[in-house]
Amino acid sequence: MGKMDDTWLQKEVLEWKEEGIIDDAQVQKILARLKLAERSSAELKPRSGSSKVTTVISILGAVLVGMGAILFVASNWGRIPDALKMILLAGTTVSTYYAGWKLKYERKDRPALGDALLLLASIFVGVTIFLTAQILNVNADTHWLVFLWFLSILPLGYAFNSKSILSLNIFTFILWTFFFVGSGDLYLSIFEIFMSYLLVGVNLYGLGQLHTRYEKYARFRTIYQGFGLFFILLSYFFFSTETLYFNILTNMEPTTWQVQAFSILFAVTALVFIISSLRIYKQHEEVKYEFFILLMAFLGWAGTNALRLFSDNLTTTITDEFYSYREVDPHIATALFVAFNLILLILAIASILIGYHRSTVPFINIGMFFFVLGVLNLYFTTLYGLLPRSIAFIIGGLVLIALSWYLEKKRQSLIMEIKGGETTE
DSSP: OOHHHHHHHHHHHHHHHHTTSSOHHHHHHHHHHTTOHHHHHHHHHHHHHHHHHHHHHHHHHHHHHHHHHHHHHHHTGGGSOHHHHHHHHHHHHHHHHHHHHIIIIISOSOHHHHHHHHHHHHHHHHHHHHHHHHHTTOOOOHHHHHHHHHHHHTTHHHHTTOHHHHHHHHHHHHHHHHHHHOOSSHHHHHHHHHHHHHHHHHHHHHHHHHHTTOGGGGGGHHHHHHHHHHHHHHHHHHHTSTHIIIIIGGGOOOOOHHHHHHHHHHHHHHHHHHHHHHHHHHHOGGGHHHHHHHHHHHHHHHHHHHHHHTHHHHEEEEEOSSOEEEEEOHHHHHHHHHHHHHHHHHHHHHHHHHHHHTTOHHHHHHHHHHHHHHHHHHIIIIIHHHSOHHHHHHHHHHHHHHHHHHHHHHHHHHHHHHTTSOOOO
8 A cells, every 4th residue: 555545544534533433442443453553643643733722722712802802892881772782792693603604614714713703602692692681671590591592502513513612502501500400508509519410410421422323423422421521520529528428418408399300300311321321331341331430420329319318317416505406427427438439439440441441531631630639538538637737748748749640650651552652741
């Protein structure tokens, strides 16, 4: 096979990867079989790096322009007639969409800039919704406006084949969940928010796995699953702290029917995704880590939710001469601390294994990040209290330095193996 044929084949394989037909691991296997892997890394690295830098700079530039435009309009908002405000909002959003579409699809000479403008226009959709509600004096809760923003841009990530818009769409849903669930008592709201984030994380990961069945949308898999892993691990990190035991279990109150309906709906869909993952696991053993991470995350949610039902049995009432208060039994608090920290570390390690097995670097980074957070939490809540302060700081510093060196070396090793020898920061 000649050099021209080799180069053509390399480009074809990379295009298959971009379209989601094959993943990173399959790319390396194909190129290695044809003895092109070594040369492909060297030849394609500058092109790939340049493309990523251009995309990042374009997105940052678009966001800065958007912020500047919003601040400029806001500073003169009171002097602009309502009708002109509406025209300005709609016109800016539509024209930005048009400019992005033209650059990305019609002219095709600035696809990264076009995608950044499409993202900017999707941000303008949210600005338009909130300011229009203000202009028309619409008395609506914040979460309904955020949900309307989410619905408005829901199909656009797929329509424009844009990962950035899809990421924004997931962000708006997470933001809506925060405002929708986060009401009432402070500690109870925090508990409900992270319980909801845990369910949303399981659903996002399962939804990403579902995308692998459709070649056209397979490239969006990593976005859903990356967000899913992040919120699963974030929730369990929160549960591993003492806030859950000493503040929440002692202040349990009934939740609203809306939050209960939200939990039931997403628990059902999470079960559907877990069953679907089990069916895939029976056919393809390589997804076993994904099945177990979904199953463990969901069972942990179910167990945590059960704490609400048995909160009276887990706490005791302490009465002194001034007032009465509830306190978690120390043995139960210790058991919960061990259980949640163990789940967090297992899921973090599973995230690293999935990233390595599927050649997905973000999964490795997410797993490493929460593994370090878990170790820090264990240190400051256990060893730190057992040692004199100066010795604790010295030991903690040495442990963290050694741990960071080892994890970074391990992370680079995994990434280099995934990329076939190409180091990725």
